[in-house]
Amino acid sequence: MKKLNGKLKYNIAVFISGRGSNLKSIIDYSLKKETSYKVKMVISNKKGVKGLLIAKKNNIKSYCINFTQSKRLGNKVLNILKKNNIKLICLAGFMKILPTYFIKIYGGKIINIHPSLLPKYKGLNTHKRVIANKEKFTGCTIHFVNRFLDSGKIIIQSKVKITKRDTSRSIEKKVLKIEHSIYPKTIDKILSTL
Ligand code: GRF
Numbered sequence: 001m002k003k004l005n006g007k008l009k010y011n012i013a014v015f016i017s018g019r020g021s022n023l024k025s026i027i028d029y030s031l032k033k034e035t036s037y038k039v040k041m042v043i044s045n046k047k048g049v050k051g052l053l054i055a056k057k058n059n060i061k062s063y064c065i066n067f068t069q070s071k072r073l074g075n076k077v078l079n080i081l082k083k084n085n086i087k088l089i090c091l092a093g094f095m096k097i098l099p100t101y102f103i104k105i106y107g108g109k110i111i112n113i114h115p116s117l118l119p120k121y122k123g124l125n126t127h128k129r130v131i132a133n134k135e136k137f138t139g140c141t142i143h144f145v146n147r148f149l150d151s152g153k154i155i156i157q158s159k160v161k162i163t164k165r166d167t168s169r170s171i172e173k174k175v176l177k178i179e180h181s182i183y184p185k186t187i188d189k190i191l192s193t194l
Contacts, residue, residue, distance in 0.1 A: 010087040010191050011040035015094040020051025021176060022092035022113060022183055027058050029184030036191050040084050043067075043077060045096050068096040078105055087194060090187055091145065100147045110145040111190060113183050115175045117141060117157055122150035127168035127175070137161055138171060140179045142186050155190065158182050 009030075014023050020042075027039050042055040042062040055062040063080065067073035081089070091112040103110060116126040118141040130138045139159040144152035158178040162171060 009038040010036055011085050012037045012088045012090055012187065012191075013041045013043060013081055013084070013086045014039055015043045015045075015089060015091045016049065016051035017044060017046050017095040018049050018051060018093050020049065020054045020093065022179055023051050024054050025180035026090065026092065026184045026187065027054070027060065029188075035184075036188050037088070040086060041080070043080075045094070051093070068099060068102075071099070071101070074099055074102050078102065081106070088187065088191055090183070092183070097149060098145060098147075103145060103147055108144060109194060111155065111187070112143055112145050112150070112152070113179055114141045114143065114150050115172070115179065117159065118143060118150055118154060127171040130162065130171065131166070131168055135162055138175060140175050140182070142183060156182060156186050 014026060016023055023042060029035055030037055030039050039060050042051065042060055044052050044062065044064050045066045045068065047064050052062050052064065065073055065077055067077045087109065089106055089110040091110065094112070098110065114122070116122070116130065117137065117139045121129055127138070137159050139157055141157045142155045143150070144155065146152040160171070160174045160178060
């Protein structure tokens with residue numbers, strides 16, 4: 001734990017693969033005095049992504065390591081997390097499946113946000129599939145990560161209504177808006193239970 005703004009804060013790591021809009025909302029929220037965490041590091045499996053720039057702008061240490069296919073690199077990441085006393089890993093648009101040994105070591109301390117009302121629409125292209133199936137609602141889910149895709153225990157969900165005029169782009173916008181509102185707060189809640 002580190003003292004920030006006179007308050008003790010837990011260290012968290014955010015794993016990304018791209019744009020990083022959730023990362024940004026988590027960082028912004030973490031800077032509030034009452035928040036219980038600090039984004040200590042960002043890990044991206046991809047070079048040159050926008051999320052890495054967001055980390056840089058906020059003076060957050062970032063690592064670009066494509067580690068999921070290599071046990072050596074996976075262990076390197078685990079060492080970095082341990083050295084930095086990372087209490088919780090938050091996946092935010094991280095597009096790889098974490099290896100089983102990795103999940104075992106960080107058991108119960110990895111969470112993810114997914115843009116659908118799980119268990120419906122696991123995987124990619126959720127909004128397109130939601131439209132194709134003429135769903136009336138969609139939303140986002142925050143869940144613990146286990147070794148199966150988008151299948152760990154659900155922590156919280158938030159819904160949005162789909163109208164006839166919605167496109168997958170407009171649904172993405174609506175869903176991202178609720179993602180940005182619930183993910184940072186949920187991290188606070190989860191940390192208080194760990
Ligand atoms: C979000 O929709 C999130 O739910 C999903 O990937 C997207 C990441 O967006 N897992 P961003 O990189 O946070 O902007």
